[in-house]
Amino acid sequence: MSDKRPVLDVRELGIDFGGLTAVNDFSMQVYDNEIVGLIGPNGAGKTTVFNMLTKVYQPTRGTILFDGEDTGKKSVVDMNKSGIARTFQNIRLFSQLSVLDNVKTGYHNRSAYSPLTAILRLPAYYAREREIDKNARELLKIFGLEEEAENLASNLPYGAQRRLEIARALATGPKLLLLDEPAAGMNPQETEELMDMIRLVREHFKIAILLIEHDMKLVMGICERITVLNYGMMLAEGSPEEIQANPAVIKAYLGE
Amino acid sequence: MDFLSYLINGLGLGSVYAIIALGYTMVYGIAKMLNFAHGDVIMIGAYVAFFALNNFGLPLPAAVLLSIVVCTALGVTVERLAYKPLRQASSLSVLITAIGVSYFLQNAAQLLWSSSTKVFPTIIPGGGISLGNLSISYLTLITIATCVLVMICLTLFINRTKTGRAMRACSEDKGASTLMGINVNRIISITFAIGSGLAAIAAVLLCATYPSVFPTLGAMPGIKAFTAAVFGGIGSIPGAFLGGLLLGVIEIFAKAYISTQLSDAIVFAVLIIVLLIKPTGLLGKRIREKV
8 A cells, every 4th residue: 555645645734723732743644445434532633634624624734635735725615626525424415405406516616617608598508507417317326316306405314315415525526535424323224324335435436435433333344444533633543453452542432 | 447557566666676685685695694785786777877878878778788787896896895804704794894885885976976866868668558447657567577587587597507506505504515616705706796787777677767866876775675585585586576576566555545655664564564473584494593
């Protein structure tokens, strides 16, 4: 793995909120087509790391190299354009939009036509909208949501909403997908299905996946590598077996 | 027959309110702010159309187009300079700023063009069509037709284009929209552009009905259209349309059957009653608290 260039290379990342250091000296790499887990006790700073990777928060220290390029002061939109997409711990679908439209919002940047083209109804508008429609429906099919295309997103059952969030994120064409607690609130059977789905996403879209998760069965089951965060610091890094056997990790999770 | 003709006149007046209300409701829906300077954009639009017709002798379509272009540019500029720096500020600051912009535009107009009333030229010939005893003026017909056309175009734009989709997404969750690669600032600019362009159309229709142009011309139609937007459910586009039409009809009926002087009071009384019964307006979405 060391001879390959990582798609995501985070070096000594840190962020302060006022006087509080939320994350400090955090480094990790994610390689192409890899599934990596980011775990840690509650409040360890996992979602903060996601927010820095997507530039919702500008890191105070350190660098984020994405695809070999320093992301510097890039905006949230630019990070998405360069290929990082995410889902949310609390589902944040556009609940008043149809399932299909939710996915279509993901294509916003990948379908260049100006509002003027749309107002004048130029041929480019129809061509692009047809293309978006076709791609969005194909994506829904992969996630078994094609029957629900015209329904409002808020009317979907919970598990389907989670799948739709992944589909919407994939529509933006990411190289790296960030999943924030994808199994939260799922029963064991749904979690099982989700694991298959994450593997399928990796195979089908040839992307790397970084996920935050508390469900250890899921983490140990699908992640090739795991990074453990505790009090904003990196506690351990390694394969699922190594992490499970690491005394520091056990201590952080169970206390002494 | 009187009833029918009042109704049609009411729909005509209501159509103008509806077009203005669309500007309020779209900006509220997406930027979550009340743009109280919207009425004054109408005023600027009226002056531009007036000068284009009167001083430059431009044909009507060119004058309307020029007015739309100027208002669009004005709306976008005001948003950039006055509202954008306050994106993270409290809604009260933004509201006060909007009122400030409103006074600024009114006073600028007074300074530039004096406070004396200018007479807007007749742009739509008098007369109309008669159906039995009922006669409908061309002006009313054109106003209603324009409003319906605007409504159809806007609905298609919002529902069938990626920009419209992005607008709906932004109105629900700006953070998630940004993370899907939607440039929220650009969407807000486009919203102001559309709202202000519509204000120019409303300005011309308004001046065709009441042919006088003066610096505070936008204030009353502005506040009534805002009322219409709240009436229909602020943030909802069909709500603005419905609210505008209803407000126009109520106003004309109040004038015809009750009292001319009290008509405005009656309009606002109806608003208060509606809001007491249905606080989110006729078609307003219920506001859900985030858990």
